[in-house]
Amino acid sequence: MRNGRSRTACDVAMRYLYTAIRTNPPAQVFAQLAFGFALADADPRFVGVNIAAPEHDPVAVRDYALHMQMIAFLKARHPKVQLSLHAGELTLGLVPSRDLSFHIRDAVQIAGARRIGHGIDIAYETDAPALLAQMARDQVVVEINLTSNAVILGVKGSDHPLSLYREAGVPVVLSTDDEGVSRSDMTNEYLRAVTEQGLRYADLKQIVRNGLHYSFLPGDSLWQDRPGGARAAACVSMDAPGCGAWLAKNVKAAAQARLERDLQAFEAGHLEEPLDLRVGSTVRI
Template sequence: MTMGGRKLHMLAIGLGLAAGLAGGQALAAPAATPEARTAARFDSLVHDRAQLRLFLRAMPKGGDLHNHLWGAPYAEDFLAMAADDGLCVTVPRPALAEGPCDMAGKVPAKGLAQRDPDLYARTIDALSMRNFTPGGDGAAASGHDQFFSTFDRFAAAAARNNIGPMLAATREMAAGDHVLYVESSANPEALHAFGLVGQDLGWTDDFAAALAVLQPRIPAMVAQARAEMDAAEAQADRRQGCAKPAKAGPCQVAVRYQAFVQRAQPPGFVFAQMALAFALVEADPRFVGVNIVNPEDNPTALADYSLHMRMFQFLAARHPTVKLALHAGELAPGLTPPRDLSFHIREAVEIAGARRIGHGVDIASEAGASALLARMARDHVAVEINLTSNDVILGVKGSDHPLALYRQAGVPVVLSTDDEGVSRIDMTGEYLRAATEQGLRYGDLKAMARDSLEYSFLPGASLRGSVCAGREAPSPACASFLAGSPKAQVQWRLEQDFAAFERGVGGER
């Protein structure tokens, strides 16, 4: 080998050694975090829906902030309640009804699945969105109408002191979905009864005068409502064996309630119900907020929308600690005239003072939408996103859905189920839709799960920025902080669940 060749050879050896060292340094660099490996695993599954559902089923999901106690149980649950209560199923168009069941047009709900499987199946379809075909077999003419008509069809069971069984069904669903917290719209019978009291008193548009007449009756109705919830929770606990030490599963799901107002009722009814709802939230820590329900496009709801927002404003001034999560913007072009799409979300935020908006689907039709979005982002007014519900009821999905618009504007968003039993869904399915239809990735979903607790109405300081933030085990100061904050306690559980989930998915030993 010539001198020049020897030099070239040594140079090649040196370059190879340097490359080997560089490669060794790369291999010795810190391994990807469990979160990064989990995100990579998610990305590898995003086009395999079955595998992705399996992944998402196990993923911790924080809270479900838009949940209706009447709409969460499946039709099978209501049929079981009907059987226990001796109720009937009407024929030929199925619905649940009071007895006696030995007359024409009514058969016993008890034993129906074994006695007449075909009628049992058709009843499930009638009480939910399963197999919905517009106008078929007594079904409504649209998804919107079918969805809302189901509540009347199973009302005989839901209204029959069955809050306990409905709560048990809700907790069971949440536990199976790895949901730690549910904030459910739930009214004891006392709230409906008090609405009727207000309706009978008449209405003059004088908020102060109406409240003065109702005020002496409110304490007794608050006590009645609290007693109803005591009995319902005890019943749910018995059904699920929650008295057993360290009982896991449904018994570990934290549930709080939003007292709600029925907007399709006359003004006197709405105001009385609203006044009692505010008082109940102040008196009972299980109730953490007030909401408003019924179809937003109902003629009475549309005509009185601004009146209702002013009612909220009036009562909120007298109960400043009570939080509002209001259904607003559950509308779409063509469902109502354009004028009704132009102000509902804005008035819920600016007049009523809503801290969260349920649905918010018509945001792009709001007058001054850009300014409203900026305000919601600045004031941290979160939006509860219900992808399946918006598809089923309004026909809004995919790129037509405003989820991306909210996220681009910096508005906090959380995924929720709305009425999972009526829609025949679960929270896992909502996460799956967010991934496959909205393009969200693991980091996005994890952030939304965290936000579902951050923007919950659970009392107490947030884990974010606290002495516990970033810790794997609580210090004495952290333990003291957690003991004083129900919100931080659930957030801490979520962080522990995420750590365990990511270690498992990432294969960390």
Template sequence: MFVRALLLASAILTTPFSLCQAATPDEQKTAHIFSSLQSDPVRLPVFMRQFPKGADLHNHLVGAIYAESYLKWAAQDGLCISVEQGTILPRACAATPAKGEWPATALPANEAAENRMIDALSMRDFVPTANDRSGHDHFFATFAGFGPAADKHAGDSLAEALDRAAQDHITYVELMISPGLGSMIASGNAHPLHDENYADAMQALKADLPALVATARHETDNMEQQAQHVLQCGTPQAHPGCKVAVHYLYQTLRIVAPSAVFAQLYAGYEIAHTDPRFVGVNFVCPEDDPVSMRDYDQHMRMFQALNSVYPDVKLSLHAGELTPGLVPPEGLTHHIRSAVEIAGARRIGHGVDIMWENDATGLLKEMAQKKIMVEINLTSNDVILNIKGKAHPFALYRRAAVPVSLSTDDEGVSRGDLTQEYLRAATTWPLSYQDMKQLSRNGLEYAFIPGASLWHDGKILPACQMPDTSECRAFLGKNEKARLQMALENNFKQFEAETAHNPLLAD
């Protein structure tokens, strides 16, 4: 009985948003072209690059930057690099550099050393060695390697991420950032938790909260001002990235002491509650880390406690980025469920271990009913967890009618972009053009963008069935989400008109 219900729900979910609106001739022809190109490894990327993508909802800004940019910024800042250790150092080189240390400015003159550093600071050409044994360990080690170059270049990073999103034809990005994080951790360390008395913990932190929030907002202001300058927004030379919409999730670190985790979360909730640029909260660091595993259940209860104080703050939580063998079997049994049922997450990041959760069938049914969307990161799950191809639960989620969208995670470290994620999906599973449009639309439908949706029950709202009416313009003017969704629909129309008459893509 439940299997039949799942199949019916899956059919409903995989039906395009525009089911009740007749497909235009251009859309029909574009769908045919897509089907014919799925086995063409040369022309399919041309199609997918131009394909409009609604959103990238799982994107860590610090990991979105390519190693080449970090090395360039290290040179600008006069930093030293250790080629032997594969790291950018937080200082200038000594007058007589230690063995294996180079001024970053000297790196472009040595191709072998530069390539070695790029490989060390990303997943490019990764090959396990005795001292660097897994993609998982190499991936997470890169962050310490490029950290010193990232510190002063948040604005440059934002500009790079937005320009790449524009090149990828993305309407909206929801970036994870951590401004003011150090002072939050310090505040938490100064106010130890007493058991799990979170009410008392909030009271103890309350005096520090205004300064913590102010610091985070100031750093965000500086980041955005620097990005606007780099992108030359508002000038005739404005970069394409100026047109990409952006909001932020406040990301906290989960591998520090519980008191420091709670302080970050408390401040992060306050920021998301008071600053409209921030639309939610997340937490990061390897889920299999011993501290992450030990304190996971307590972290869920922290979210639960803060939800009662800040019911308007939305959560997208990393959960289930685990595989058998990475942690003991019991570590795979409940992280996704706890994120949904205890922490109240509206979206799940990764969700790779769903198959090993207790009562996976029941959990999938619950996620489908609650419309808990899963952010699917195909390249990241491949290079970190070695979960790839049809071994990935992407199809399982879709079969269970759980909404999904594609995202990049850390595109700079993984050496990819959102087009690569769509290509992986299109060449791994038998997806139709309408399936691809649904994945794209899901990105905006489940984004934490303020305002009402353009869609209801698979159809555009009556007010905007005729987009040029004053009623529709007024609705879009009040609702940022609907406005971006309408922009995506217009992008689809333009893309389909161009694709349908592109001789390069024709049969």
């Protein structure tokens, strides 16, 4: 506290995801991607590379496979650079049905994306069950953008594939896509998840943990495998000897430790009974 005012805002840390524009001519897209990979390799403020712009644009449709090959080519030369690719931001009526069958698959299997933005056309992908199983096994996370998908694609409620991803065990996070375009914020995205998708507190807790575990923050995770499961050996208990020093060396784990303390404080003040919210728990409130 300083002068009676909270300094919480001063704790906000910014990271950047470099984004190439998929509607430009191929040579320009490649130049943008090459610059983005080099930038992310050289500047730790840039945590990864993305490709965006309307996926149903004629140029984006025509060059989609080429773009994935470009990204794979550059990823092989910059293996430490992380990829979060907008893929599958499509629905019936926007593009011919054949173009609904491979965008997410190519982003995962050819480009090597660790995060998928939108992923709306998953049910139309060739052999969708096998693709979902792979994404669940490899923990390829899907960024769910409820407001954006409702406004831009008209996909909402039971038509949205959020429940499909969750039932398949694919990790998901909530995102705004673009606050300036959608006029939305993260609070509204969580509200929509509850009111439109039927998520409960246990679901939201898992999603907020996912947000840090699958982020591109540097360092090890607080969790050995999936968030909410077994903790890293150094911090099985927050009071364990050496835990503080280990957290100081791992930015991601330190952020997760702060989240766990915040969740514990929230639950102590707002929940009447303690909940067992471990991975696999069926408790819902």
